[in-house]
Amino acid sequence: MKYLITYDVSEDSRRNKLVKLLNEHGKRVQYSCFEIEIYPQNLELLIFDIKKIINSETDRVYIFPISKGVYQFIKKIGKRLENDDMVL
């Protein structure tokens, strides 16, 4: 399943760790936004790892499932990040 992961992480070192982790699972499409493709059971492991990195008092990480049926309605306006080669 495809997921969109968006985050607000105020502290650089935590954010860098989160980016490193998310890079192992998918593609950064905006500065605080990744698209990943992952099996639901592996998502639970990823969430476990995310919780170890962030400070849940100040930071937030949101995970939105993007079902296949709506891929065609995703709209990308403006300049894409280099690796965002996703053809819609």
Next chain:
Amino acid sequence: MKYLITYDVSEDSRRNKLVKLLNEHGKRVQYSCFEIEIYPQNLELLIFDIKKIINSETDRVYIFPISKGVYQFIKKIGKRLENDDMVL
């Protein structure tokens, strides 16, 4: 339909205009991320307004549909923004 709007807008005045526009349509759930509920035909008008605000050479605004069937799988980890009272 619910949509997630994420954005990277480098210049403050453009970003403030975009935030003002998006605030008219939904809720800011992260610093560069809004959840909105809008009819598809009105989404086209919103996209038209977004394109008038951003610089498509440097900025990017992505719009992801979130279908009702996956609401229950949305995960919000960490501290929510004050107005993000969405009960999942």
